[in-house]
Amino acid sequence: MDVLFLSDPAPNVMRRALARLDARQPVVLRLSPAGHLSVASKPSSPTNGWDQDGTFAVEHPPNLHLVLLGHGAEMLTSLKVASSFGAEVVLYSPDAQVIEAGLAKEVTSVRLKSASDPVELHGDTWTAFLFLFHDHAWEPPLIASALQTASFWIGAMGSPRTQEDRRAALATYGVCDEAIARVRGPIGLVPSSRDPSTLALSALAEIACAYQAILP
Numbered sequence: 001m002d003v004l005f006l007s008d009p010a011p012n013v014m015r016r017a018l019a020r021l022d023a024r025q026p027v028v029l030r031l032s033p034a035g036h037l038s039v040a041s042k043p044s045s046p047t048n049g050w051d052q053d054g055t056f057a058v059e060h061p062p063n064l065h066l067v068l069l070g071h072g073a074e075m076l077t078s079l080k081v082a083s084s085f086g087a088e089v090v091l092y093s094p095d096a097q098v099i100e101a102g103l104a105k106e107v108t109s110v111r112l113k114s115a116s117d118p119v120e121l122h123g124d125t126w127t128a129f130l131f132l133f134h135d136h137a138w139e140p141p142l143i144a145s146a147l148q149t150a151s152f153w154i155g156a157m158g159s160p161r162t163q164e165d166r167r168a169a170l171a172t173y174g175v176c177d178e179a180i181a182r183v184r185g186p187i188g189l190v191p192s193s194r195d196p197s198t199l200a201l202s203a204l205a206e207i208a209c210a211y212q213a214i215l216p
Helices: 011-022 073-085 096-104 136-146 160-172 196-214
Strands: 027-031 037-040 056-060 065-070 088-093 108-111 127-132 153-156
Touching: 011 027, 011 037, 065 073, 065 136, 073 088, 073 096, 073 127, 073 196, 088 096, 096 108, 127 136, 127 196, 136 153, 136 160, 153 196
Parallel strands: 065 088, 065 127, 088 108, 127 153
Antiparallel strands: 027 037, 027 056
């Protein structure tokens, strides 16, 4: 194992690296054999480590961005688990209690006003959307919006029968079969999770596994 300590990195290099991460862009730190640290947007080789010229490169992706949409106890427990994990969380809910809980944790929280007046969702390659609605009438326009993003994971709570009904509703809404196939369900690594705490932990574990799988 090689251990390298860079005791005095150039401040301008670190500022550039942090600015890219703040903008949710991956950053590659490259250290030359002479000890010169630089920032690149893409690795020069497929994996982290030593390049042929003796430069050591490490890619740092943006943090997991988790968008939680729904209402009820599942949202509250998912917010708690996701915050503990360190994900960057955004909440969308018609539930005042959920919005208040999100604001208390200084999480961006958007109050949904009507199922017939949906919001436009945004997400990048490192974004996951977790839908936790009991009233599934909210879902079609919101899931359709999530499917327009480059997110790596989209999943929705519910039994296999609920998933069938959801797919039919999305098809009626005009979503194509290929896009509908991206919506995961039933969600979670623990089969048939019912209580909110287990469901939250189960779903977040699945998302964390999927996030790790896309990292360099």
